[in-house]
Amino acid sequence: MELRIFTEPQQGATYDALLAVARRAEETGFGAFFRSDHYLMMGSVSGEPGPTDAWTTLAGLARDTRSIRLGTLMTAATFRLPGPLAITVAQVDQMSGGRVELGIGTGWYDAEHSAYGIPFPALKERFDRLDEQLAVITGLWRTPPGETFAFTGRHYQVSDSPALPKPVQQPHPPILLGGMGAKRTPQLTARYADEFNLPFVSIDDTVTQFGRVRAACQEIGRSPDELTWSNALVLCCGKDDAEVARRAAAIGRDADELRENGLAGTPAEVVDKLGRYASVGSQRVYLQVLDLADLDHLDLVAAEVLPQL
Template sequence: MNDLDVLKEVNLLVEPQQGSGYEAILRCAFHAEKLGFGGVFTSDHFVRVGDGDPGAGPLDVWLLLAALAVQVPRIRLGSLVSPITFRNPVGLAVAAAQIDQMSGGRIELGVGAGWFAAEHLALGVGLPPVRQRMDALDEALRVIHGAWAATSDGVAYSFDGRHWRVDGWPGGPVPVQRPHPPVIVGGVGPVRTIDIATTHADEYNVPFQTPDQVCAAFDRARRAASDKGRATPRLSATIALYAGTTRLAALRRIAKAAESVEELPDFGGFGTVSKCAEILDGYWSTGAERIYLQIVDAGDLAHIELLAEACRISLDRRAREKGEAR
């Protein structure tokens, strides 16, 4: 295995609304590509999550991805995830296809039901009950796939649902990736999220859970896909991991990010590089095919280097256990 291929299934998840501006995220993406990470993905929020200074954030995620697509040449890019409560599904299909062209086929589209009440209040957008949002997400994914299909076959697309209506969409930019860019559905709902992901998605992502919880969610996804007679989508997990040259250095990073040291083991962990590698071992053991590492401070390139080192140690162990040669 080529040395730069080792981290290809590890992606960084930046959080612009937490304070990282465009220049910091651009430098982060260049550095991630240099280190060999597979992709840089971004959350899609317009309001900071939790207390603290939003700094230079937020950024419009799809403008950010378009800019990265033309400036960073090789790394994969995507949203994790764009809420359909304030993103039109045809608009998402067009944006993803256009950026797929701009990037030479490197975009991925993560879509979710929306959840952050304070954000919706600030935007003046309603946040419907969970069941209604999940119904709208299911329809939105049908619309996205329908819009891409219309673009490919030249037949105008219409959809008349309870939550979305499309009347004769003529088609938009043709994505480079065929049949379309990968679609990611993320969430921890034990029934409806799994059903939607195994019906519509190329990847199912479990965000910010313990390894045991991730493993249980993956098992549910496998069973649901099997019951449908479908292939299981790619399985992935998102975690928060804080590394330092010492434990104290890691704790300083946690404090700067305004995270809770006590709660962090519930969705990731922290410590020296060797400790972080052990934490990663636990997540790879769930059967995850991809891992996303949350990056709150995109300007902390030294942290990204430490995370890359921890990933390499963990992935080397994983390869040896499988009897694979690097």
């Protein structure tokens, strides 16, 4: 199983703080550094010094790191038009030497849209727009050099596009979709995704949703083995119970609750729970790191958990 680091900068983070986490993740052997794509804090935190844009951050990290993969869980389709997003991701892929991955979803946080003047359609329209966005983005990336791309949808129309620039990764950077939607999420995943991710769900829910996505793949004649299957879980690891409790308190959570609903405990407990997710088909776990100043947390997992995987 591969472990990746996943951050939530809308809760309060500077670029320098994110760079420090990304570099430590790179140095200690984690597979990737991912960040959320949100413009407003959640809960009782202040969110200071304010939001940072996901793709601006990743462009900086593309130049300030060397080997670690970089991506989003998940870019909100409501934030960006598909053509400009395809250009942005392709450019950051070039800047990184081919290390970028695009996690994308419908967007769900109404309050951040209101706070920054972003339209927030009803859920059905958001799924319709996501479907068309995926068609446009992948169509632009897959268009052979020298040819043009066109698309006529209800929400987006593209005509005579040179479909440039091209990403380094061919046919395109990996696309991640995810979530517990029962119908359209599995259908879109089967058609467009390279990876399917489930954030913050139980092993039982993982079994259920992985099954839906596998069935959707089989319905269109795609092998489910072509997908990477992953989870995202809150990380709270400590060398002993006292350290687990301290790290839980630092992020405003209860250690016992995190043991139940997240990835918490001593390294042995963390390895055991990762094994249970692996047993139902999860191949990759994104460790949600909420205390960005606690780089020793990453060191502990790298030293005591990664070697057992």
